Amino acid sequence: MTTDRQGTPGATRPDDDASVALARMRRYTTWSFVVMLVVYVVAAALQTDGPWIVAGSLVAGALVAGQAFWWERGAPWPLTVAAVVAGLALWCAGVATGELVAPVVPLVFALGLVATTPPLLSWWWSLAAVVVVAAPPVAATAAGLPWARVALVVGLVGLVASLGLFRLNRYAFGLYLAIDRLRETGAELAVAQERYRFAADLHDIQGQALHVSRLQLQLADRLLDADPATARTHLREAVGLIDEAIADTRALAQGRRTTTLAGELANSLELLRSAGIGTTVTGTAPDAGPHDQLLGLVVREATTNLLRHAQATHVDVELRDDGVRVVNDGVQEAPRTLSGLARLGDRLARVGGVLRTSSQDGVFETSARVGGGAR
DSSP states (O other), rough: BBBBBTTTTTOOOOOHHHHHHHHHHHHHHHHHHHHHHHHHHHHTTOOOHHHHHHHHHHHHHHHHHHTTTTTTOOOOOOHHHHHHHHHHHHHHHHHHHHHOOHHHHHHHHHHHHHTTTTTSSSSHHHHHHHHHHHHHHHHHHTTTTTTTHHHHHHHHHHHHHHHHHHHHHHHHHHHHHHHHHHHHHHHHHHHHHHHHHHHHHHHHHHHHHHHHHHHHHHHHHHHHTTTTHHHHHHHHHHHHHHHHHHHHHHHHTTEEEOOOEEEEEEHHHHHHHHHHEEEEEEOOOOOOOTTHHHHHHHHHHHHHHHHHOOOOOOEEEEETTTTEEEEOOOOOOOOOOOOHHHHHHHHHHHHTTTEEEEEEEEEEEEEEESSSOOO
C-alpha cells in the first residue's frame, strides 16, 4: 500500500505511476528481444541436420540472448566479445560446409546489437559489421566454393535486417522516452504553476490585510489621546482583519479557499470600507461561469494595487454581463508596470477575453471582459 502526500492510504502519485510504466516498457522490450532471438536461433537450428552446427547455434544463440539483456546501454565487453566470436566461428563453419541459415543468425544479431548500442551507435560500426559478415564468404569465393556468393547474399541480407530491426526499436523506444520526458516537464510545470498560484493568493490575502491593518493602526495611534473610543474601534477592526487573514491563509493552505467574483467583491468592499475609502457598486454581477474566477482575480488585483499605489478616496465598481470595471482616484504618478494585472491579461487573452488599464488625471481604470472582450 502506498500513500499520497497527504498520507491517504491506497493513493499513488502520478510520477510513481509513470516510473512503473517506464519500467514495464523496458522489461517488455528486453524480454521481447530475448524471446525473439531464442525463437529465431532455435528455428534456424532445426533447419539443419549437422549436430555440430546445431550445438554451435544453441551455444552462440545463448550468448546473444544474454547480450540482448543489455540492449539499451550495451552488454559487458567479455559477453559481447564472446557472442561475436562464437557467432563468427559458427558462420565460418557454416560457410565452409554449405550450411548457411542457422550459422548466420547468431552472428548478425550479435553484430546488430553491437552496432546499434551507444556509444557504438554509428555507421562506422555498421560498416565494420558488414566486413565481419562478408569476410568468410569472400574467403570461400577465393577457395572456389560454389555456394560462396549465396553465402555472401544471405549474410548481408541477414545483417541489414538485424541492423534495421534494432535501429527501429531504438528509435521507437527513444520516442517513448521523449514522451516520458515531456510528461515529466508537464508535471513539473503544473507543480510550478500551482506553487505560483498559491504564492499569488497568499501574497494578495496577507498583503491586503496587512496594508489596511497598518492604516487602521496608524489611525488608532493618532486618535489614541484625542478620541480613545474611536481608536479602540480602529484597533478592533485591525485585529478583525488580521484574524480574517489568518483564517483565509489556513483555508488556502488546506485547499478549501475558492476564488469567485462575488466573494472577492465582498472582500474588497470590506477592505475599502476599513481603509476609509468610499465605494460605489453599480450593475449586476454575471452569473457564475467558467470565467468567474478570473473576474474575481481582477477585482482582487485591482483592489490590491489601489491600496498600495494610490491615495484613493473613492472607488467605482461597475459590474457587467461580460466583465467588470474598477475605477479609483488618488493616483499620484503614472503607475509602473503592474505585473499582476499583466499576467491576468495573458490569462484572459487565452480564453478570448481582454484586460485594459488606463491612467489619466489622477484616475486609474481597470476593465476586464470575457467572451467577446474585443468589442
